[in-house]
Amino acid sequence: AQSVTQLDSHVSVSEGTPVLLRCNYSSSYSPSLFWYVQHPNKGLQLLLKYTSAATLVKGINGFEAEFKKSETSFHLTKPSAHMSDAAEYFCVVRLRLTGGGNKLTFGTGTQLKVEL
Amino acid sequence: DGGITQSPKYLFRKEGQNVTLSCEQNLNHDAMYWYRQDPGQGLRLIYYSQIVNDFQKGDIAEGYSVSREKKESFPLTVTSAQKNPTAFYLCASSPGLSRYEQFFGPGTRLTVL
Numbered sequence: 001a002q003s004v005t006q007l008d009s010h011v012s013v014s015e016g017t018p019v020l021l022r023c024n025y026s027s028s029y030s031p032s033l034f035w036y037v038q039h040p041n042k043g044l045q046l047l048l049k050y051t052s053a054a055t056l057v058k059g060i061n062g063f064e065a066e067f068k069k070s071e072t073s074f075h076l077t078k079p080s081a082h083m084s085d086a087a088e089y090f091c092v093v094r095l096r097l098t099g100g101g102n103k104l105t106f107g108t109g110t111q112l113k114v115e116l
Numbered sequence: 117d118g119g120i121t122q123s124p125k126y127l128f129r130k131e132g133q134n135v136t137l138s139c140e141q142n143l144n145h146d147a148m149y150w151y152r153q154d155p156g157q158g159l160r161l162i163y164y165s166q167i168v169n170d171f172q173k174g175d176i177a178e179g180y181s182v183s184r185e186k187k188e189s190f191p192l193t194v195t196s197a198q199k200n201p202t203a204f205y206l207c208a209s210s211p212g213l214s215r216y217e218q219f220f221g222p223g224t225r226l227t228v229l
Contacts, residue, residue, distance in 0.1 A: 032216050036220075041225070043206055043222045043223050044206065044220040046217050046219070090158060101147070102147075102216045103161060103174075104161075104216070106159040107158055108158045109156075109158055
C-alpha cells in the first residue's frame with residue numbers, strides 16, 4: 001500500500017536559514033509524490049510534484065524536493081526561510097484505485113515555525 | 117477567474133441537524149473530492165466523484181452523503197448520524213487523466229453546538 005511518513009511534526013528555523021522538511025514514502029510501484037502547504041484556516045496549495053521525470057523538482061516560492069528511490073525519501077528544502085513560509089506542510093502520495101481513478105494519501109503534516 | 121469555492125466559511129449546527137456544505141468549481145475538472153481535517157491527523161477522504169452522477173465512498177464516509185448532478189458542483193451533507201462532525205472540511209478537484217494533483221477550496225469550518 002502507498003503511504004507517506006513525515007518524520008517531524010514541528011520544525012523551527014530562523015529567518016534566512018535553510019529549511020528541511022523530511023518525508024519518507026512507501027509504494028509498490030513508481031510513485032507520484034506531492035508537497036502541499038496550508039496557511040492557518042486556509043485551503044491547501046500545491047508546492048510541487050514528482051511524477052517520474054527529473055528527480056530534483058522545483059516548486060513555487062523557492063522550494064524544491066529531491067526524489068531518492070534508494071532512500072524512499074522526498075524531502076522538501078528551501079535555501080533561506082522567510083517569515084511568510086510559516087505554515088503546515090503535507091507530503092502526499094498518489095494511490096491508484098481499482099476500477100480506475102486516483103486517490104491522494106496525506107501525511108500527518110509538519111508545522112514550520114520561522115523565527116526572527 | 118478560475119477556482120474552487122466553498123460556502124459557508126463558518127457553519128454552526130445543533131446536534132441532530134443535517135447540514136449541507138457547498139463546493140463549486142469552474143476549472144472544468146472531472147474529479148472532485150471531500151476531505152475532513154482534524155488537528156494532527158492530516159486529511160482524510162470522505163467521498164470522491166470521478167464523473168457526473170457517480171461517486172464512491174472514501175475512508176470515512178459513515179454519517180456523510182454527497183451528490184454529483186452537475187460537473188461543477190459536489191455538495192456534502194453531514195447527517196445527524198455523524199458522531200463527531202466538528203472539523204474543517206475541504207473540497208478539491210482534479211483534472212483527471214494523467215494529471216493527479218488536486219486543487220483545493222478555502223474550506224468550511226463546521227462546529228456542532
